[in-house]
Amino acid sequence: MRHLLLAGLAALALSGPAMGQDRTVRVISGFAAGGAGDLMARFIAEYAAPHLPARGVVENRTGANGLIAAEVVARSAPDGGTVLQCPMGTMTITPNLPGASLPVDPRTEMTGIANVALSTYGLVVAANGPHKDVAGLLAAARAKPGGLSYASAGVGSAQHLSVELLKSKAGLDIVHIPYRGATPAVVDILGGRADFMITNLGDVMRQIQGGELRLLALGDNAGSPLFPQARPISDWVPGLEMAGWFGLCGPRAITADAARAWVEAIRKGLENPTFRQRLLDSGLTPNFEDMATFNRRIAADLQSWAEVIRAAGVKAD
Secondary structure, eight states: OHHHHHHHHHHHHHHSGGGOTTOEEEEEESSOTTSHHHHHHHHIIIIIGGGTTOEEEEEEOOOGGGHHHHHHHHTSOTTSSEEEEEEHIIIIIGGGSTTOOOSSOHHHHEEEEEEEEEEEEEEEEETTSSOOSHHHHHHHHHHSTTOOEEEESSTTSHHHHHHHHHHHHHTOOOEEEEOSSHHHHHHHHHTTSSOEEEEEHHHHHHHHHTTSEEEEEESSTTOOTTOTTOOBGGGTSTTOOOEEEEEEEEETTOOHHHHHHHHHHHHHHHTOHHHHHHHHHTTEEEEEEOHHHHHHHHHHHHHHHHHHHHHHTOOOO
16 A cells, blocks of 8 residues: 555656646746747647646746746746746856856756757848848948847847857958847847847748748758758858757756656657647757756757857857
8 A cells, every 4th residue: 555655646746736736837938929939938838738737838037048037947946837948048158158147047056857949040131121142141241340230139149149150250240239039139120120130940930931031041051841942051151050959947956756747748748740840840850858968968058159159259248
């Protein structure tokens, strides 16, 4: 009887009742509604959370390249009831920025739970704007140093560092305009208030397919089945490559049971063909990684982005 009782308690722990009596879990997104990070948070709430079982709700807490949202999660109870949709930039770029005032330090106060997807980056411009191809954009930047501008989801975001890497490798002077997320950045590109952006395809898929934005190049050499004709930016700037990922993170002290429950929920969610197809349709590649594998990825990217930041001389505002 004792063994049956222990087995029952273990099953309850893994199915998530410790995450709140109402079986509601909060998936926090650090970026504005409509962008790839917000989209991923909603996918997790819709397809993974029910495997806990629980009702997933999404909350947007924008600012500081996702660290406002990360602080909410880091200060939450370690029962897995509040988790972060964590993009690469939040976890591995912003913590490396010299002079950054961090409301929370992901390196010591957060932990990876599971990776969900890899993201393809794209260089986009307004379809009705003056820039028709990468060669023309680079020529315009070289002809008028400081005359062009690029948008990003904020200082220290992956979008920011990707263009800084481009500037460094191509020897360009381009003005940075940071926003509180990808969605408002895209709005200003469409409005002609910024020239271009390098971002996750998920941030701009709808506008590309709708003819509002023009995709000039992909960030990596792997290509995209959604845009088979698109060339990698390394064709114009040799050695330049950027890509990203979207995962799930929690407070450093998250319990082993809660972490295992979420890992299993993500794994099962990604077995859903509808979930996988919706990721692919959003420019994301399903890529499940368990807790140990995901944290190794985070550690490796912390090191590689630190090197990029040092080389580009980027500092926090």
